[in-house]
Structures are given as structure tokens and as C-alpha cells.
Amino acid sequence: MTAFAIDPDVLKDTISLALGDKVKRIDVALGEVTLVVRAADYLAAMQTLRDAPGCKFEQLIDLCGVDYSAYRDTDWEGLRYCAVSHLLSVSLNQRVRVKVFCADDDFPMLPSVMQIWNSANWFEREAFDLYGIVFEGHEDLRRILTDYGFIGHPFRKDFPLSGHVEMRYDEELKRVVYQPVSIEPREVTPRVIREENYGGGLH
Template sequence: MSEALVKQLGEIFEDSLVACEKAHGEVTIEVSKDDLLEICRTLHNHDELAFEQLIDVTVVDYLTYGQDEWATTEATGAGFSRGREDYHPVKQTWQRERFAVVYHLLSIAHNRRLRVKCFLKENRPTLPSVLDIWASANWYEREAFDLFGILFAGHPDLRRIMTDYGFVGHPFRKDFPLIGNVELRFDAKQNRCVYEPVSIEPRVLVPRVIRKHKDETVYVAAPEQGGRDG
């Protein structure tokens, strides 16, 4: 089914797609910012495609791609690669735009799914809203704006939806501090909630590896700060 969809998309859109590939049993197409609305309308309205539902809108921030301690080309889901004696982290450099907005589509008529990916630059990342095509985009685009700072031109009510109205920054961006910038508490004397500078200190989240050479046993301990004894 995936191969048939790839062929069908190629015939319908021809050179309009930046990329079209199959991975993990699903198809992903990449489109340019300028072609997004036209391609989305076709995906929704074309009888042979009929992607009637927008399941979700997600965002990927590639700011630290290849720099994380766990992000290596040799890592697997079978265990902690850091515990191996021959572990050598592989640093990669991201060469493309920082953000990718991903639309997850479902065709009930044809029982298949599709991902639509569109890359955006870091400076004022803006896309046209697809709200007129899929009504469910309303809250999804607000979430993407709130958590990642993606702007959707033409959205009638682009307000924060997850964080407070006075919140500063976008908490799902890779450069946003894990401990936040401010903390909120209720002040009994003032009888209201007040914002104050963060009082906690950053903690180490990556487990500490302790190697015991006898019997080649490897132990993975909890983080040094704020973790349980490992």
C-alpha cells in the first residue's frame, strides 16, 4: 500500500514535492513553504487521495541535532551505549533549517496515513494556516505556536493554549532551559499569584556510568544531583 501511495503522489504532484519517501511503513512527503497550502488542498480534495482528517500538527527543533550525548549513529534501543568500553559518541552537524512542521493526515476512505513535512528557518518561522482545509488545525496550530513559537498566518485566534498568557518563551525549543526562567507561587499576603526567579538549580539528567572491571560488569547509576542512589 505504501509503494502505491508513493507512486500516486508522484503522478499527482510531479515536481511540486521536495521529497517523497517511505519509512517505518508510512509515507512522508516534504513540501516547500510556498506550496504548502495548494498541496494540502489537493491532499484533502482529490478523490484518489481524500485525506479528510488532520490528526496532529507537530514540530521538530533540530537546534542540537547530533550534539546530544545519546544521539549517535551507533546507539540502539537495546541498552545504554555509554556503558560500552568502546563507546565513541559521533557528532553530527545539522545542515538544514532549524524547524520542521509536520502534519499527520488520515484518509478514512482509503484507510491510509501520510506525513507532510515543511522546513522553516529560525528567524520568525511562519507558515500559512491550514485551518480552512482542516478545522482541527485550530488548536494544533495554537499548540505549535505556544510551545515552539511557530507563527501561522491567517489563523483567527493565535493565542497561547498550554502555558499562561504572561509566559515568556517557548518551552519545547531546545534552547529553553529545563528549569524554566521563572516560577509561580501564591502569595498569601498579596492574595494573588506572583512570578519570581527560579530558585532551583539545574540538575544532571544523563545517568552516571560506573564501570566495574571484574566480570566485565557495567553499572548505570542515577544522576548525581537529585537522583536516587544507583
Template sequence: MDEAIQVDPLVDLGQHIAGALGAAVIAQEVAFGELTLTVARDSIISVATFLRDDAKCRFISFTDICGADYPERDERFEVVYQFMSPHLNHRIRVKLRADDVTPVPSITGVFRGADWFERETYDLFGVLFSGHQDLRRILTDYGFDGHPLRKDFPVSGFVQVRYDEERKRVVYEPVQLMQEYRDFDYLSPWEGTDYVLPGDEKAKQ
């Protein structure tokens, strides 16, 4: 007698969600024991509502929103949502593509806890969220220039902050690097170069 084919419950769950949401779900994948859905940007509210309310899902716990930057794409950002279902003892990841012009619908009406996470994603990546009640920076300072988790943001930033003793206040100044850029080859004289360290002429004998 043939053994019954074991169906991965995450695959079954993904098919259930995709079947119910139709075109809202662009792709689904199970990897490393986790289910990931890629959804249409404008469908995120209906997707989040379904995941929360559907009897077979019950992803009632929202845990995180973060971003990822792919500058080579037309829609360079991915907004990534994480949900958990205590009922199923499963987590699910939901992804959508975005840019810095077209807003992503806010899910704060479905999960109030998404408030600060959406603000963080806006602050660090520049992703806009429509319908958010208070979309302003949350981690960077007032008047901060740029979005520091974009891959084209300079490592040194644009300004530096210091306390000025004469003015008795914090001042902002353009970044000043203390040395010119140098190309380090990370090779020592013992690794085949012809350069001899001062005082180590014996290495050439």
C-alpha cells in the same frame, strides 16, 4: 512464467501525489509501513487541499500537527502534519521546514480542526502561521517567556510560580535552584573509587 512484480501501494500513492503536485513535493519516503512527504513550505495549502479532494487520496481526516527542533539547521524546525484516509485505510505524514521568522501558511481554511494544533505548535516551538485567525498561546500561561519545546530552552525554565500567603495571590519569580550544580559520577565505593562512605570503613580492610 515470471511472477508479477508487487508494487507497494504506498509507493504508488507517493508517486501519484508527487506527479500531480510537481515541485511542491521535495521528497517522498515509505518506511515502517508509512508514507512521508516533504513539501515546500509555501505549498502546504495546495498539498493539503489535494490530499483531501483528490479521488485517489481522499485524506479527509486531519489528525495532528506537531513540531520538531533541529537547532543546528538554518531552518531549525520541522512542522509535521498527519492525515488519514478512511477510503484507503492509510495514513500519510507531511513535513516541511520552517524557522521562527517566516510564517507557514495556515491550513485552517482547508481543515478547520488545525486551529488549536497550529496554536500549540506556535506556543511550544515559536513557529508562526500566516492566515490564522487567532494565533496566541494555548498551553503556557499569559506572558510566558520563550517556547518550552525548543532544545535550547532550559529544563528549569526562566521563572517559578508560587502562591504568596502575604500577598494572597500567585507570584512569578526567577528560578532559584536550591543547590549548586554538581557533577555526579554515579560510582559507589564498591565500583573502584577511593572514597569511603562514613561508617563504612570496613570496606577498606
């Protein structure tokens, strides 16, 4: 293992050389390398990042979903769903962030990287559960955090804060039942109260 992390600009060049035209975009910010690849190149790019001599990212340490729909209220014109992975090379003491956008906003799908890093198993299940991203080729893609009968994907920006259904124990049926949400949606932004003499005599 090397004593010091590789310079991020050097790593950027190494990755660009290894991936060639599979690189859609690569940047260095705050000392970190972020790589964007197309969905069609995702699996091949990830395999190269694990195996190429200058890369050797043996570990997938995180994978999560992102819903960019709220960005469209500003200047965002890209695709809605993205999977973000963080890769670590223990042998070369370097890290990279990989972003890949799902080609279809209505049915977000990406190939699973479970065959490359088995740690992707639960990470991809979580992204499926919370964002509805389908990972093609995953061996056991099912919900991991919500209930089996859960409706929708709770981390999507358009998912209601109150949810769609609520559950309770029914004494007559002697089991848990689901029913429409009975609570009213509420504002979650805290109200700020300002008084004329707020803060006492502090100046």
C-alpha cells in the same frame, strides 16, 4: 472503504503525480510515506492532498512542531523548525506524513491549514506555544498549554530546563506573583553506579 491499505509505493506515485513540482522529497520507510514540501507550496499541497481523487485525505489526525537545532551538532545543515502533519484517508484507507520547514529560523512562520481541516486549530496552537511557530491565518492563535504570561517556548532545544521564571502565591498581595528562578540548574542524566560484584554470581 477498501478492505486493505494501499501499497505505500503506489501511494507515493499517486501523491507525486497529484502534487507535481510541489514535492520537494517523498520517501517510503517502514511501510509509511513521508512527503516534504516547501513552505511556499504548503497550503496548496495540503488542499490537493485533501481533494485529489487518489488522495482524499479527509482527516488531519496530528500536527506537531520539531526543533532540528540539535541535529546541527551532527551532519544537519537544514532549517531549524518544522511542522509535521499526519493525514488519514478513511475512504481510501491510507495515510501520509507531511513535513514542511519554516523558511526563517529567527521568525518561524507557516500558513495555517485550519480552513482545510478545522482539527488543526488546537494542534497549531500547541506548536505555537511550545515551539514558537506562527501559523498565519489562524483564527485564534494563542497559548494552549502554558500560562498567559509564560516567557519563551519550552520545547525549543535552547530553552533552559529550569525555565526563566517561577510563580508562587504571595500572602501579602493575595495573588500569584512571578519571580526569577531560584533553583539551580541540575543534571538530569541518571548517574550509573557499577560495583565489582554487580549482578551477584550470574554469568
